[in-house]
Amino acid sequence: MRQREPRTRVRLPARLNAGRRWCDATIHNLSRTGIMFSADEGLDGGEYLELRRGKHVMIARIVWSDGSFCGARMQDPICVADIVADRPTPKRPNASVERRRLPRAQAAERSRATGRLLDYCLCAAALMAGAGVLATSAYDALAGSLRAVETGLKR
Template sequence: MKKREARRKVLVRARMRSGDAWGDVTIHNMSSRGLLAAADTDCRPGTVIEIRRVHHIIVGRVVWQSGGYFGVRTQDAIDMDGIVSAKPPAHKPGTVDTGDRRTAQRRALPIADREARSRRFASGFQFVVLVLAIGAASVIVAQQVGGILSRPFAAIGAHLDGSAGQEPPTNRP
């Protein structure tokens, strides 16, 4: 029989999500890959839960239940010291620890940085669109003015060339 890993007795309050519902949970003991908790909500074996404590997120599956107590096998290793002390997890700055090892290396910027980046992008995009619209309007206006002034200029040019009574030349073949 496999020897059970040593448990650390604690009394930690946290929030737990089971399905769509959130509720309070008290963690009574922890090991590196599991915990014993108590909650008012019914947590049947096989239920996937998420426990949040300040900056820490624990995702796991309920493996047993007895009354209000239940045992959880966690998806990832538990930072017991961090959860008890409620200090931020020890991970690389700029990464988000979601408790899911598939997303642990995702980079995340603080909200203020994302807002500033979004504002800069929007301002630049607005400037480019405005320059293109003004350029297109300028081309259209120049074509219209050129069309309006071409007849009088052609007549003046013909008069200066000495062909005053003749019709201005056209570009027909």
Template sequence: MLAKLQTGFRPREERITVLIPSRMRVGSAWTDVVIHNVSSRGLMGGCDTPPAPGSYIEVRRGTIVIVGRVMWGKGRFFGVRTQDRISVKALIDEPRLAGRPQPKAQDAGTERRAENRLAHEARMARSVERSRAFSSMFQYVGIVLTIIAAVGLGGSIIYGALTEKVATVTQALEVK
């Protein structure tokens, strides 16, 4: 059925899911961006202030520079069609630069990220781990409370049935 619907369309190129922190320049402003998936001709990124569709951007990861045009945007996410082919393996394997590039005199007045990237990532990892531990504990407590409620309900039903039978027997013994 799906093949009949896709007649005349090229198959979509496979996207590789990644989480690659990078820097993005829109106009003269730099911002942090995370690449969420990538193919040889495009990528999907996410950031707090995504660029408008139709704008041209530059994404940098280490020594790799990707130039492209934003094709769509939805919430914090946006899709980019790149000018040149992307080597997905090179992008994934690219290490971060040891230090930040030195700002030029014209960039000195622009705002840069104040906190250390590694400290931020460590804090986020701790937050994720705390959330995971909380959800495991919440799930455990929920299961235990459900079991206690089921046992209480079952005990109540059994107690009611036995009390009725004992009352009948007691009444029969008192008559004689």
């Protein structure tokens, strides 16, 4: 069984927009990638919603609902402590796009594979160019011979 992320039990007021209209909601627990809340409106699984707490805007997709309670998975990871304290999260450039560095062995293997592919493409291009030169030479030789035969037949 997969280990769940730790949840922080809270009781925080929030505003919710699930595409219809804004309504009040109460956040009951938070994790880095998930949230459980209750709302006056009944929501269906699979719906996308916007949840606002102070200056924090969280986009999530509902994964389960039971009456007025719902659980949703966040689009981007959140800082639970900042949401609970209602303080702004420091902005990082390209926060939603995390750059992952490959281990050296994987990076080296990827580089070797790219080099082999480039070698293959260059060899194939050289062979195609050579074949084109040979075809042009053969055409010129045969065309000259056929012209000579044609002029001989016209006499």
